[in-house]
Amino acid sequence: MQIMLNNLKRTYGTLHAVNGISLFIPSNTIYGIIGKSGAGKSTLVRLISLLERPDEGEVHFDDTRVDNLEKDSLIQRRRRIGMIFQNFNLFSSRNAEQNIAYPLEITGVPKQQITERVDTLLSLVGLEGRGKAPISTLSGGQKQRVAIARALATDPDILFCDEATSALDPQTTHAILALLKEIQRKMSLTVVMITHQMEVVRDACDQVAVLDDGVVVEQGLVTDIFANPSSEVTKEFLTHLVGLDESSLSDDHMVHWSKKKGAYTLRFRGGTTDQPILSKISRQIGVDFNIRAGGVQKVSDVEIGTMLVDISGSDEEKKRAIEALKQMGVVVEEEVAE
Numbered sequence: 001m002q003i004m005l006n007n008l009k010r011t012y013g014t015l016h017a018v019n020g021i022s023l024f025i026p027s028n029t030i031y032g033i034i035g036k037s038g039a040g041k042s043t044l045v046r047l048i049s050l051l052e053r054p055d056e057g058e059v060h061f062d063d064t065r066v067d068n069l070e071k072d073s074l075i076q077r078r079r080r081i082g083m084i085f086q087n088f089n090l091f092s093s094r095n096a097e098q099n100i101a102y103p104l105e106i107t108g109v110p111k112q113q114i115t116e117r118v119d120t121l122l123s124l125v126g127l128e129g130r131g132k133a134p135i136s137t138l139s140g141g142q143k144q145r146v147a148i149a150r151a152l153a154t155d156p157d158i159l160f161c162d163e164a165t166s167a168l169d170p171q172t173t174h175a176i177l178a179l180l181k182e183i184q185r186k187m188s189l190t191v192v193m194i195t196h197q198m199e200v201v202r203d204a205c206d207q208v209a210v211l212d213d214g215v216v217v218e219q220g221l222v223t224d225i226f227a228n229p230s231s232e233v234t235k236e237f238l239t240h241l242v243g244l245d246e247s248s249l250s251d252d253h254m255v256h257w258s259k260k261k262g263a264y265t266l267r268f269r270g271g272t273t274d275q276p277i278l279s280k281i282s283r284q285i286g287v288d289f290n291i292r293a294g295g296v297q298k299v300s301d302v303e304i305g306t307m308l309v310d311i312s313g314s315d316e317e318k319k320r321a322i323e324a325l326k327q328m329g330v331v332v333e334e335e336v337a338e
């Protein structure tokens with residue numbers, strides 16, 4: 001199921017929470033929507049998941065306009081949308097299998113069929129044999145697995161994950177993202193992942209839109225955006241991710257040799273990460289590179305290298321060195337003096 005948003009707007013009083021968003025979310029993909037607190041992510045999700053109507057603009061699922069559906073068709077359409085949340089939203093009075101069964105009960109599915117479907121879903125999310133467990137006895141990761149099974153019960157074609165891993169530790173986050181990727185493939189789902197964590201985008205999403213102040217400031221393939229971010233917001237997210245600020249010197253993607261950041265950030269992608277580019281340019285142009293920090297991380301199986309460097313030489317030599325780096329496919333960002 002592909003999703004097309006056309007100039008969506010939602011205003012609360014004088015606040016433009018979503019201010020003209022157009023996006024194309026292809027079918028059978030994991031699409032990330034990232035933004036800081038207040039950027040408009042939750043509002044956008046409520047509009048796309050048909051929980052709220054936009055003031056202006058249109059939402060299309062495949063070839064059907066869905067933002068203006070009448071009540072009955074709206075309810076029908078919403079049943080094919082699964083949602084999971086940061087705080088799981090499970091019924092604490094029901095055990096795991098009763099939670100998963102709930103959406104099937106309210107749509108009148110026969111009991112025998114419910115039992116079979118719940119068993120299949122429990123095994124899909126790796127909780128075989130835990131159906132009778134009271135919710136309070138489950139870990140955060142297990143609760144999210146129950147929530148995923150419940151969201152999938154009615155066989156949706158779109159799954160929204162609203163900060164689904166934000167309350168989980170890194171290891172559990174990793175396991176839940178792996179499960180979501182597996183389920184997405186198995187069920188050919190369109191998954192929309194709302195997050196404020198670039199790690200989630202890096203580890204799970206194919207494409208991403210970056211939101212700021214109710215608008216999309218950047219969007220595209222995750223590998224492209226990691227290698228060549230254009231908006232300030234994206235760069236800031238990436239800075240925190242790779243731990244370039246001095247407060248996170250022990251970050252696991254970067255090794256820091258110096259407390260200074262370096263005047264230039266170099267981003268290498270794929271094939272360029274294993275070439276001796278710096279020494280080549282150093283020999284050719286006569287500049288010296290002082291590497292202050294560096295690291296390589298995998299983004300959708302593509303290696304993206306980041307290096308913080310100072311370049312010494314005349315202004316003219318520095319200019320030529322930067323030009324040569326760019327010609328070799330390296331993205332160069334200059335630290336702006338404050």
Ligand SMILES: Nc1ncnc2c1ncn2[C@@H]1O[C@H](COP(=O)(O)OP(=O)(O)OP(=O)(O)O)[C@@H](O)[C@H]1O
Pocket residue numbers: 012015016017035036037038039040041042043044196
């Ligand atoms: N129902 C509402 N009534 C009034 N203002 C709202 C309402 N919902 C959202 N807002 C405002 O709209 C803006 C965008 O909020 P939204 O919750 O969509 O952002 P967000 O990116 O999801 O933030 P967070 O990550 O903190 O949840 C905020 O300034 C918020 O205060």
